[in-house]
Amino acid sequence: MVLPSISPYAIREATPVDLFEYQGKEFFAQFGMPVSPGRVAFTVDEAVAAAEELGTPVMVKAQVHTGGRGKAGGVKFAADVEAVREHATNILGLDIRGHIVQRVWIEKASDIAEEYYASFTLDRSAKKHLGMLSKEGGVEIETVAEENPDAIAKIWVDPVVGLSEEATRQWVAAANLPDAAVEGSVDILQKLYTAYTEGDCDLVEINPLILTPEGKVHVLDAKVTLDGNSTFRHESYEQYDATQPRDEREEAAHAKGLQYVGLDGSVGVIANGAGLAMSTVDVINQVGGSPANFLDIGGGANADVMAGALEVINNDPNVKSIFINIFGGITRGEEVANGILEAMQRVDIEAPIVIRLDGTNADEGRAILEPNLNDKLMMEATMLSAAEKAAELAR
Template structure:
């Protein structure tokens, strides 16, 4: 789960990380009021969306008057901001963060990420801040600093000092840098975060280290024990298809194709997507229905898949172990009747109670296309989808 910049900064301050003063605004009038509260003669108006590269899309503006603050807020609010991370659909700007401008002397990149391969938190830093880490790796690979944290003891002060010295900071700044690095790590460890990124972390003209921007992502599986974090969720920034499925306990990732997939097991689901592409189609989603799926859960899966208006055919691919093919078949029949489906549905069943499952489908009298193998199922659903497209065009 991602959160907004202003929420991330609020959390960072709890762990001793210094951030610029600022306030949230939902209208141009409120943005101007926030600027007047902060005083000064220069402010930064930032669109709050779950995406990087906001500045390049016009979502971050430096303003020198209250009139400019109002104009910037008017332009941003209600607009769908399109960045290279949002895709062409963009993300709606419904709130702004107005903060005091910072006089920057130097920018630094600082990130904490969970390395699944190492099973460790890895600190990534660079003296070349202000860019995405991918750009830094490509343009300044020698500037990348990495430090692995031992989970048995956590982040140690000497590691933070090593990172600070490697960044080329002046001696008077080392203590501030250590405090910032340790604070970011504590946030990640104590709040079940997957990633904490401060980019840029800046050295100001006044000789202070400040987190100028921040991104924090959390482990969805740990939200049950972090209700205060779960409350920060903004569903308007998420893929509506994925939100719908997640709220119903389904593992779903939306894609850009036309063939919906309902599969059990992540590995089989990935193989199914590959086979659809090899057969000439494009999958619309990844969906793992899970083990022990009841007919009602299968119905929920159909609804989640059909929540995508681009879906024009559905492939159900089940290799039953914990699952039972007859339950899956009953769910397919229930879904086709209740949802009155007219698009092609291909079902491939294998494993526990497979004969009973096939009998359920055969006795239903519904136009379900069955297949014995994954390759056959992929060819069948792509062929049925193309036939349906041809008939529609004709």
């Protein structure tokens, strides 16, 4: 089982949505960007059929939510159908950085003269959109940034003003792209910005953006991350939800609308607010315990949400004790207390629970819990003492 680590993005922004390369290319194509024709395949036979339909030569490309596919043997050139069969057989099922390849993208092969890099993302520090363009594409851009930062031309775009054609031309000139690539790049970069803004993306990245020997600029790879908070205005984004990588525990939590990240310890964590949940994980570690997860039940948690959270934690066989750490702002203490009691009736929770409850209506919440306390349900006055108790119970 793959246990993703806590990323600041995973917990802070409501679940960013990562697209596979082929989904990203379909997304880019909707905005008029030139991508190669291709088919997604889940089996070797489907891969072969796709290659026959497209006509060889083709590329066989692993579709996984991680980088380094090429180095791991997940991207292969196939001159004929037999080669497609061979490569698809090898690539499907391959483990790339913990991600098992379940689908490949079969794409018409392109001739490459030059490789560039282009992206847009939000620069949180400048509070503007940041475009990056480099003549040195096709390699890890971090390496370029470290070794030759001047090779990356940056442009900061005020979202109110937008990206004009003139500004795009200056940007392309700053990146020193050859004359043959200028017109095509300006066109693609403007469309890329439109896709980025209209599509509510956290990130759009093309690496490589290529110049063909015929002088055409073309999108050869696509990395797209959508803002999970924007789905209310993009109905079509629901389709991407099913292809997000999650372990079983995370899938169950996701189905209940909970912010959950699996860890490998034995103290189950339920807290309200990302900061407090992170802090709870910290404190458990600091008192010598080992957290089994990060779970933020959010601001508006009620009885149902708490019950759902306890069910998810209860299904994790590694959990030996549960620490519920609630500081009520928008969450009211009596709702939390009722939720815990209701969940304990609904589910047979094996691990002992340690509760720390403070904030809005904490006294009311504690009064509800008080008569129900026993060796399966304990209450502690402070975050630190509750963490110590939970860590001790998990030993």
